[in-house]
Amino acid sequence: MEKDYILQVKNLETRFKIGKKTVHAVNDVSFNLRRGTTLGVVGESGCGKSVTALSIMQLLPKAAHIEGGQVLYTPSPEQTLNLTDFKRNSKELRSIRGKDIAMIFQDSLSSLDPVYSIGWQIMENLRMHEKLSKKEAKEKIIRMLGELGIPSPEDRFKSYPFEFSGGMKQRVMIAIGMICNPNILIADEPTTALDVTIQAQILALIKQMQQEHGTSVILITHNMGIVAEICDEVAVMYMGRVVEFGSLLQIFENPHHPYTKALLKSVPVLGMGKDTELESIEGTTPDASTVFKGCEFEPRCPFAMKKCTEEHPMVCEIEEGHEVRCWLYEEKCKDDRR
């Protein structure tokens, strides 16, 4: 069973030191990624979903450091690596980044270097990890660009990022990520800057790539619609914690955490009409540096009890694979994962 997981994040803690303040960006985050599936990480801005992804890759800014926890990467049944053991610029980690675990960033405009051609930028990643001659690499890249639906890839190989539209640039980002055929692809809000019709194209493409290459995907997004469409499992984050984790069906059909419930009810669904009223979550997300003694969602929670202000909720298992961090389900709590 354990070997089924390609990536296991265990009790990950990431802190930012800003002046004298310490921001607990990622708090005791644990989740597992099954081989060949897609895990969705959802939450509002500032909930730590991007920092979690960056912590896995150790691409964190200087002010941040990983304080505890493990990131276990299992490339083959015989081998398991703990990525947090490596230094952030160590040789081992550099050979994993881009080759085994690749990342697609949200803003393709600022992620591509404006002074190099896109062919050069894809080649950089490919030649770093694979021993290929320039000619072979070029052929491979052109094939890849063609697969991604970029018209006349031979000519586009020499084009610069400014010559591409937003959707095309995001395709180039996917090409950079997928060129080394990684085991895990982390997509951080890959379609947020794009129009819906282009978004549909890009999502279809990521799915197609996954099916062809058997890649496992971590998709970070705030859009519940995208999650429902392409994810197999979902982790809901709030204020640096995973508040609920489960399969797609468990989260959407049977949500347990008050935050997940509210989140699902607060987005307008197509065809909803003008008569229904949206349920909104009262209040605002607290400042990230606030330290809570109890549950982070307590000030906005309609079911808040006295206990919620006093103690952090434990992980409770509702069903197999469906975990909630909420005192409402105390009787189902696991003692060992306090």
Next chain:
Amino acid sequence: MTDDKTMLDRHVLLQLKHLKKYFPVSSGWLRKVTGHVKAVDDITLDIRKGETLGVVGESGCGKSTLGKSLLRLHKPTSGELLLRCDDGEFHDLLSLPKKESFKTRRRIQMIFQDPYASFDPMKNIHNAFDEPMRIHGLGSKSERTEKIAQALKTVNLQPDYMYRYPHEFSGGQRQRICIAKALALDPELIVCDEPVSALDVSIQAQILNLMRRLQNEFNLTFVFIAHDLSVVQYMSDRIAVMYLGKVVEIADSVCLYDRQLHPYTQALLSAVPIPKVGARKDRILLKGDVPSPVNPPSGCRFHPRCRFCMDICTKEEPPLRGMKGNEGHKVACFLHTEQQISE
């Protein structure tokens, strides 16, 4: 039939007739004008009193330019903007004398997309609210302060917030203040340009509900511009779908959801991800990107990406016409010529 029409006309607040906004593109050493971006190209529609007209389309389709043209923040290149004035008659805002035109400006207000960029960081909320009210001569100083407090209360903020500065507020609060600022001038029409797209989902619902409540309370008319179809559909009575500066389809919001006639609307609706398991239907994937508005394709502007492209589409531009039996549902597509009302 004519009775129906006059009835409808009575409710019309603002009429757009052949509205155009072209931006010149210049190039070369002498900055010669070499072409035009046709951001809004020949749009004719009515905005009825008390309704919410949704405007959707992808980025670059001219929806924001249309909104700004309504306020005359962009001076339209040509066309007419007919506003029903106090005397019950329609007056063209673009040809009114300056003094008269100034009086009408108060009646149309706008809420912008980015609540962070809509405030001067050096001015507190009171100053920011007071300036337009003073310019329009609304009451004495104390009356104005009273009015500001009232406006803040209607958007569920404490009146003493008016002496705070913009940086002290969160994104959701700022958007509330933007709404209050527009309300303080007693407008009739508010153009909302992507009012919730910069906000988090949990805040988004608060703002949408607030806007709906205010509309009922003050009998406001909204032009709701957004790219998120599910939000627009939730907010609007009627929806206009734009593509490259043109309205390609306009219909009642329920009607548009049930039966889209234009192939672009069909693709746009099918592309919206639905937050329900198994809600996925067969998706119409459009090929390619939106073409440049400087050199729009000939004929129907959507034809290079259209599944049903015919010969005629590449040559002639389809007119926006109502459907037989449902005059309010207008579409600009040659597929429906036979079912359409001929001019």
